[in-house]
Amino acid sequence: MSVLGVSVSIRSIGTTLVIVVAMGLLQALFVGTKLGLALRAVAINPQSAAFSGLPVERLLMVGWGLAAVLGAVAGALVAPQLTLTPGMLDNALVYALAAVILGGLTSPIGVVVAAWLIGVLENLAAVYVGFIGFDLKVAVPFILIFVVLIVRPQGLFGRKTVVRV
Structure with a gap:
């Protein structure tokens, strides 16, 4: 695809769109939801979060699961371009x-x-x-x-x- 004399592949456009959507969803999760607030609290100070009544172990599992999902998406986006x-x-x-x-x-x-x-x-x-x-x-x-x-x-x-x- 050619835009203003610059050639851009459809795969690059798709990759950029996926990244922008993922970034927006993460921003919305961490800023606009109670789960995001709890995840940030556990990341900053797990002991204080536990004293506040947050299930620290479960939130850590959610955080690791989120990291795994994002890693899988990143791998799927990068794999076609690399050996x-x-x-x-x-x-x-x-x-x-x-x-x-x-x-x-x-x-x-x-x-x-x-x-x-x-x-x-x-x-x-x-x-x-x-x-x-x-x-x-x-x-x-x-x-x-x-x-x-x-x-x-x-x-x-x-x-x-x-x-x-």
Whole structure:
């Protein structure tokens, strides 16, 4: 499919739509429901959540089940683009780590924006920066991680937590 002179595959459009829908559903779950509030409470402080009467073990099972479902969806989206081997997601883990660090651990939307930014900057660097090329473009996320950790350790969209003693 060609849009404004740019070729985009139908699979890429479908993958993007699935990611946007999953992101919206997760945001709605964690911000707008009692289950999401309980899951966040258990993640932040399980002991306090247990004292509040929340079933911590069940909520942890729900959290792990949700992680498994999201992992399965991610694997199904990535598998057609990669060769099916035991280490097929090793390269994807580098980009996932970079996106989480750049976007901020407290901002799911920031992680998605950071992942998009990494993809764009990596490909622009591969084409326009002569010494990087396509062989060293995997170094771009590491350079971005280094710069962001020096300038803004909580990530581009993360919140700075202040702990008062």
